[in-house]
Amino acid sequence: MAFEPPRRLVRAMGETAPDGDDWLEKLPGLARQAVALRELTVERVQMPGGRSSLVVLVRTADGTPAVLKLAPARARPESERVALVHWDGRGAVQLLEDGPVPVEGVLLLERLHPDVSVRSLPEARALLEAAGTLRRLWVEPPAGHPFETVEERTGRQAEAMRADAETDAEVAPLVEAALAARAELLTAPPEQRLLHGTFRQSKVLAGDRMPWLAVGPDPVVGEPAFDLARLVRDRVEDLIAAPSGAATARRRIKRLAESLEVDRDRLRGWTLFRAVESGVRARRVGRPKDAELLLEFATWL
16 A cells, blocks of 8 residues: 555645655655554555644554554654553553554554544534543653653743744734743643643544543643643634634633633633744744634734
8 A cells, every 4th residue: 555645744744844854755664664563454544634643544463443653753752652651541542552662653543533523513512522531631740751841842932933023023012922921821830730732622533432532642741721722722713703703712711711620811821822832833834824813813812
């Protein structure tokens, strides 16, 4: 079988890959090697797939449905592996391999229903189910963990945002507000938990073992409000299009903060930072429509 990367993955890698990176060129060979080492039967490449990995639907030697995921080192797949082992299927997809793996950057995972995410539900129900899934993931990180902290990750992002603001006066006021919010939030952070890192409705898929399970974490250690902030802006295009979008967004912050017992002001602050960071990054890599939506959303906060 030809393991051609989906267009969505090629496009996303074009935006983020450093100069000289050849992971996409090596990918078909890496996939064939991973399949052969595990004696897998390939069904199909998942389309449209993700933005940072190739996802292949397979069956193991005993016929068990599974997913083979291949990701470059910069997507931190080994960090994902450690988190999935720690969660052990509680709220997240189950890792099917124990012990040393033949090749880094390759994960063999429990098969969920890849075409059925929480996003397919009506909005109110989707937020409820997504929040319930997220709550199960917020556990103590393992001792000696390899994960970044929220302060470290957002520190790198903050540097890029400052550079953008220096050359783009239009985004400078929002960047200044977002950086100020981050600085205040980091002065006295609450208890630290293992977080999904990139949680949103489309990262929660239907399963057989449990109704809904999270996939695709980029784990980070920090306060739960950071994780929840990305969920606040889900379906941002619908929020922007609605006459009451700003009020709906503020109600969403209140409702999610109350249901998951996080501080509302801290959730608002991280929502602002993450929306502005995503918006200026989208502007930087040439996605003006996404940038416009995210930065307008940020002005509501």
